[in-house]
Amino acid sequence: MITVYGRATSSNVQIVMWTLAELGVPHERLDYGHVHGGTDTEDYRAMNPMGLVPALRDGDVVMFESAAIHRYLCARYGRAPFWPDDPALRGPLDSWAEWVKTAFMPALLNGLFYPLVRRDPALLTPEIVAQGEAAIAPLATMLDARLGQGPWLAGGDFTFADILTGHGLYRYFTLPFARPDLPNLAAYYARLCQRPAYARHVQISYEPLRFKPE
Numbered sequence: 621m622i623t624v625y626g627r628a629t630s631s632n633v634q635i636v637m638w639t640l641a642e643l644g645v646p647h648e649r650l651d652y653g654h655v656h657g658g659t660d661t662e663d664y665r666a667m668n669p670m671g672l673v674p675a676l677r678d679g680d681v682v683m684f685e686s687a688a689i690h691r692y693l694c695a696r697y698g699r700a701p702f703w704p705d706d707p708a709l710r711g712p713l714d715s716w717a718e719w720v721k722t723a724f725m726p727a728l729l730n731g732l733f734y735p736l737v738r739r740d741p742a743l744l745t746p747e748i749v750a751q752g753e754a755a756i757a758p759l760a761t762m763l764d765a766r767l768g769q770g771p772w773l774a775g776g777d778f779t780f781a782d783i784l785t786g787h788g789l790y791r792y793f794t795l796p797f798a799r800p801d802l803p804n805l806a807a808y809y810a811r812l813c814q815r816p817a818y819a820r821h822v823q824i825s826y827e828p829l830r831f832k833p834e
């Protein structure tokens with residue numbers, strides 16, 4: 621049995637949970653991190669030396685870093701077309717997946733999610749929101765152009781890459797900020813919302829993460 625360590629509200633845990641659900645691999649998830657704690661023990665740090673979530677145990681395989689876990693699960697349990705056999709097909713899709721994880725998501729989380737949800741609202745100013753909007757808009761525009769009519773990143777087939785490109789879009793589309801009009805991205809998000817695994821593992825309220833005064 622695969623065990624995922626991490627709270628359901630973490631966007632990085634959501635990558636792993638959504639992947640497992642799309643692959644149909646049996647697993648359990650244990651609440652770790654944030655209000656649940658448990659990440660600062662010697663045992664947990666042996667799995668994730670950063671003391672962050674997620675961590676994963678699959679028999680003798682122990683891993684941290686959500687994108688690495690995602691690719692491990694796809695390589696071990698996935699089949700084409702979800703996990704293309706041909707590296708020449710998989711690689712260019714992975715460029716976009718990696719770019720969303722390392723460029724789009726930091727801009728969204730640092731520029732908007734943390735100021736609007738995680739931090740004390742007394743610190744929020746219109747300038748901070750405007751800066752966040754200015755940082756994410758060109759990246760969202762790039763993703764919209766790459767997606768085109770889709771329906772998925774690879775065209776007709778839903779693949780591993782859609783999990784990394786799609787996992788942050790729930791926050792992108794539900795946070796209160798001004799978004800450019802990007803019809804391809806909006807249609808892609810609407811299609812993701814039709815997937816039961818996305819609804820179950822990604823469309824999870826982030827209200828429990830909202831700043832609370834001491």
Ligand SMILES: N[C@@H](CCC(=O)N[C@@H](CS)C(=O)NCC(=O)O)C(=O)O
Nearest residue numbers: 630631632653654672673674685686
């Ligand atoms: N690069 C790491 C980042 C992990 C990370 O930042 N996790 C956050 C949640 S999304 C965390 O552990 N926060 C502290 C906590 O929940 O206790 C990954 O993708 O797995």
